[in-house]
Amino acid sequence: MDCECLATCPFFNDQMADKPATSELLKNQFCKGNFEACARYIIFKSAGREHIPANLFPTQRDHVDQILKDLQIQ
């Protein structure tokens, strides 16, 4: 199953437009695979789309706690 955000996720257009190979790897690993492990998806589910930092990579799960703390969600 694909991530429900895939069609509209700004990450690939905004951050990865000039890195198609890396982009494909991340898409296969997260968006079309284990999307529940994506840092962006976790923020989306916990806080809402508007709180996802533009430059947050799917791999940056270690940033999630601090982002949610800053939003006073944790």
Ligand code: SF4
């Ligand atoms: S980067 Fe994360 S939130 Fe965006 S489509 Fe991929 S899995 Fe979903």
